[in-house]
Amino acid sequence: MIFLMLWPYTVCCVIISLLLAAFLNCKKPTNFPPGPRWIPFLGCTYQLTKLSSALGGQHKALENLRNQYNSDIIGLKLGHENVVVVYGNNLINEILHGEEFQGRPNNFFIRLRTMGKRLGITMTDGELWKLHKEFVVKCLKNLSDGQHKTDALIREEFEQMKRVFLNETGSVIPGPYFQTAAINILWQFTAGTKFIDSNIISLMSKRSAAFNMTGGLLSQIPWIRCIAPKKSGFKLIKDINQQLFSLISKIINEHKQSLTDNPKDFIDMYLLKIKKENNSNTTFTGSYNEQLIATCLDLFIAGSKTTSSTLDFAILAMAKWPSIQAKVQAYLDTIKPPGTFLLAEDILECKYLQAVLIESKRLSHITPLIGPRRVLRNTKLDGYNIPKDSTVLMSLYSIHYDPLKWESPEEFRPERFIDENGNLKKNNNLYFFGHGKRRCPGESLAQRFILLMFANLIHDFEIKMEELPSGLNCGILVTSKPYKVKLYKRK
Numbered sequence: 001m002i003f004l005m006l007w008p009y010t011v012c013c014v015i016i017s018l019l020l021a022a023f024l025n026c027k028k029p030t031n032f033p034p035g036p037r038w039i040p041f042l043g044c045t046y047q048l049t050k051l052s053s054a055l056g057g058q059h060k061a062l063e064n065l066r067n068q069y070n071s072d073i074i075g076l077k078l079g080h081e082n083v084v085v086v087y088g089n090n091l092i093n094e095i096l097h098g099e100e101f102q103g104r105p106n107n108f109f110i111r112l113r114t115m116g117k118r119l120g121i122t123m124t125d126g127e128l129w130k131l132h133k134e135f136v137v138k139c140l141k142n143l144s145d146g147q148h149k150t151d152a153l154i155r156e157e158f159e160q161m162k163r164v165f166l167n168e169t170g171s172v173i174p175g176p177y178f179q180t181a182a183i184n185i186l187w188q189f190t191a192g193t194k195f196i197d198s199n200i201i202s203l204m205s206k207r208s209a210a211f212n213m214t215g216g217l218l219s220q221i222p223w224i225r226c227i228a229p230k231k232s233g234f235k236l237i238k239d240i241n242q243q244l245f246s247l248i249s250k251i252i253n254e255h256k257q258s259l260t261d262n263p264k265d266f267i268d269m270y271l272l273k274i275k276k277e278n279n280s281n282t283t284f285t286g287s288y289n290e291q292l293i294a295t296c297l298d299l300f301i302a303g304s305k306t307t308s309s310t311l312d313f314a315i316l317a318m319a320k321w322p323s324i325q326a327k328v329q330a331y332l333d334t335i336k337p338p339g340t341f342l343l344a345e346d347i348l349e350c351k352y353l354q355a356v357l358i359e360s361k362r363l364s365h366i367t368p369l370i371g372p373r374r375v376l377r378n379t380k381l382d383g384y385n386i387p388k389d390s391t392v393l394m395s396l397y398s399i400h401y402d403p404l405k406w407e408s409p410e411e412f413r414p415e416r417f418i419d420e421n422g423n424l425k426k427n428n429n430l431y432f433f434g435h436g437k438r439r440c441p442g443e444s445l446a447q448r449f450i451l452l453m454f455a456n457l458i459h460d461f462e463i464k465m466e467e468l469p470s471g472l473n474c475g476i477l478v479t480s481k482p483y484k485v486k487l488y489k490r491k
Helices: 001-025 045-055 058-069 089-097 108-112 126-144 147-167 174-189 198-210 214-218 234-258 265-277 286-321 320-331 353-364 443-460
Strands: 073-078 079-086 370-373 380-381 384-386 389-394 461-469 472-474 478-480 485-490
Touching: 001 353, 045 073, 045 214, 045 370, 058 073, 058 079, 058 089, 058 147, 058 389, 079 089, 079 478, 089 389, 108 234, 126 147, 126 286, 126 443, 147 174, 147 443, 174 198, 174 265, 174 286, 198 234, 198 286, 234 265, 234 286, 265 286, 286 353, 286 443, 286 461, 286 478, 320 353, 320 443, 320 461, 353 443, 370 443, 380 443, 384 478, 443 478
Parallel strands: 079 389
Antiparallel strands: 073 079, 370 389, 380 384, 461 485, 472 478
């Protein structure tokens, strides 16, 4: 009887609470950057998804919003997160170097990639990130042996790839070869062996295409995994994580059994660091093996698609612009005849080749959006209030295609990076590997791989377009869809 009397009041309270929650969820913070209206509990997720699909990528959708609101800073709400997108060199430079922008978001999607915890170096911050990033950079530098080991591994992978291409009589899809080579080199630094699980490599390619820089619906509406585990990408990430964690754990255990005082790779160095710390109050302890697994995972993800896709775009450019390819080849032929491996010191003398690679990365950059960054305290940016824990994204696309900075930005013109004396122009403010404290720790290795592979490929082969790609894969990375080329041995 009492329940029957009270139920109308209970229903009214529930309705009022939901309406109040919806109102508060749609209310923008005071002096927040301009942007689309917020829908209760979804924010701008639907609008951004629809616009991204219509324009061919999230980076283009965000550029459209920039023009729509005539602002170099846009405010969004994606799921429950306040998201700020910045455009142009000045604001991006401020984010890259500002101490208050050095954090990483702490959400379900980011924790999912590392066992539901904040681990590794890519998506952590604070003391753990600082100590472990410094350790990774130091290890990679020591392992590269002044670039001697790096160059030897790249040459080995190139020679193996070259043998395959020489025996190939038909057209070739080069992308998978580049990805395998990049992973093999990085994995030899990490674990002392080549990476042989092609299934995981395939899954990683699917992962990069399935999500965007904001994480997609799985990040913005995490509960969607319960009703759509496949469509949301949750099952894909779980499968990848399970296989990678199992593989890396097995390799770590093998390293523990064979560990000596003379480390041969990163895992050995990490295990020796644990031994040296002797379970003291640091993150380098025996009970913290999850951090080692997560760091290896970060290194793997960093090398699985980013470096190889950059090389893939550069080779595609040479196939599309044969006159530029011929110009680079003519210079390289003055150094050594085709068929002779070019060393880094030889290639670095060719300023035009370096300009070609810079222009390729400008025109077809794999990360037109970089971040995400977490704001560590309430701050101001371009006169707007940015609340603590907001997520910040940076549009490199806005720099790379700025018509005020580049004449005809849609055209491939390496000459734009060469000065009147034939030298490379400096201070182009193209943040291919980030900048500041969060600059990519693997930049040196990636640059070396791209330089040596690219130069030797076009030196030894004439590359002719057989079939253009059908478009781009726009996800966490923007990559080319498979294309076919014919490779003719040069004499």
